[in-house]
Amino acid sequence: MSMTTPPRLRLDHVTKTFGGVHALSDLSLEVAHGQIVGLIGPNGAGKTTTFNVITGAYRASSGTVLLDGHAVTSEPSHRIARAGIMRTFQNIRLFSDMTVWEHLLVAQPHTGSFARRLLPMRFSNPKTIERAEEVLEFFGLGEVRNRMARSLPYGLQRKVEMARAVTARPKLLLLDEPVAGMNHDEAETIRNLMLRLREGGLSILLIEHDMAFVMNLCDHLYVLDFGVLIAQGKPDEVRVNPAVLDAYLGQAA
C-alpha cells in the first residue's frame, strides 16, 4: 500500500461511555487492506462494544470511524452495512424460519431496484442467484441449502452466519468469536475459510479468546483491557508484552 491510501478501517480516538462508565477510552486502531487483525482482551474489555460502535449499533461518544478514509460514524446500521462493513455475532443471530439459501438472498438487498425486488424470486437479478450459489459452494453449505438455518448443528450455523455476512461482498468483515465452542477440526475449517477470504482481498477484524488460534492467524493484534488499548503489534511481540501478560494472568488469578 502506498502512503496516500487510507487504511480499510481506522478508528480515531473513539470513546464510548454508558452513563459515567468508559466502555471504550480513546481507542485508535487500523485494519490494513487484506489483513486479518485480532482484537483480544479479557472479558468486559470492550471488544464487542468496539464492534457495536463500528457497525452503528452504538453511537460513539466521541471519535471517528473511517472506512477507506470516509467517516461512517453515527450513520445508521444499514448504511454502514451497505458501505461495506458486515459482522457476525458472538451469540449467533440467524433469522428464524429461513432456509440457508434464503439467508444468502436476503443479504443482497442492493442487487435489485425496489420494483424488481417486489417481483417473485424467479425474476430476480441472475447475478444475485449466481452470487448466492458461489458463496454456498465456498462455505460448503450446498447440501443443507434448503434446511432451516436455525435447525442446523452449531458449527454449521456459524458458517451460515459468516456466509450471510460475505454474500454482499463487504470490504471489511467483523467476526465476533467465530470459533467459540467449536472443536479443533471445526475451528481449523473456519481458519482456512478466513485465510481464503483474505486471499480474495477481504479485510477481517476478529475478536477471539483462543490465543493459539489468534497467534497463528493474525497479521496484527490489538489488546484491550477495561476499554483501554494496552498493547498492539505482531503476534510474537504481543505474546511477550508484560502489560498483556499482566492483564491475562491478573484475570486468571
Next chain:
Amino acid sequence: MYYAGLLSDIGILLLGALSVYIILATGQLSLGNAGFMGIGAYFTSYLTVVVGLPITAALIVAALVSGVIGVLVGFPALRLKGIYLAMATLGFGEMVRSFFQNFDAMGGSGGFHGMRHVSTGYIWSWAAIVLVVIMLIEASPIWLEIRAVRDDETAAGLVGLNPTEIKVGAFGCGAAVAAIAGGLFAHHHVYIEPNNFSFERSIDFVLAVILGGSTVAPGALAGAVMLVILPEYLRFLADWRFAAFGALLIGMLLVRRQGLLDRALLRFALPRSRA
C-alpha cells in the same frame, strides 16, 4: 340476495384482514385499522357523491391518501413495540371515529349517504386482486426482507436492510388496503356512520387474521370466511351463539396458534409448488 350479502361481507372483511396482515408481517400489531377504513369510506364517498368521480378512481385516490396517512402514523409507531403499539393504534382508530362524529360537513354522527350501490362481483374483484398481489409479493425478495425485519431488526439492519423503510412502508400499504375496504363498505351499504368504524371492526380484522392463519396471506381469506359464516351456522344456538363462537376461538388458539392455514398446510394442499 342473502348469500350475496354474506359474500360481500366476506370480501370486505378479507380486505380489512389483509390490511392487518401486511402490518403484522413486519411484527407490528395494529388495532386501529378501522380508522383507516373509516378514512377510506368517507373519502371515497365524498369523491363519488360530491365530486362525482367514478367509484374505481375514487377508491384509488382514497387508498393513496390513506396510505400517506398510514406512513405518517407509521413513524411514531416505530418507537413503540408490542402492546404499547397496539394501544397507540387503538387510540388512532378512536380518534378517527370521533373526528367523523364531529365532522358535520360529512354528516357528523347522523351519517352520510347518497352513494351508489356496488355489486358483490365488484367487491370481490378488488378483494381478489389485492389478495393475489400480496401472494405474489410473498414469493419476492422483499418478503424475505420483511420476515428478516420481523424476526431480528438489529441483525436485519446489519445485513443492509432498512427496518424503518420496511415497517413504515408496511403501515402505508396496510392503510391503503384498509381504505379500499372502507370505500367498498360505504358503497355496499350506501350509508355510513362513524360507529361503523369502531374498535370492534379493528378487532374483527385482527381476529380474521389470527383465526385463518397469520403467517400466510390466504389465512386472511380463511379467517374472513369463518368469521362471517360461523355465526350464521351457529344461529340455532340463538343467544348463545357468540359464547359458542368465543369458545371455538379459544379452542383454535390452544390447538393451532398459527391459525387454520400455514405454510406447511398450503404445501400439503398444493404439492406442485416447491415454495
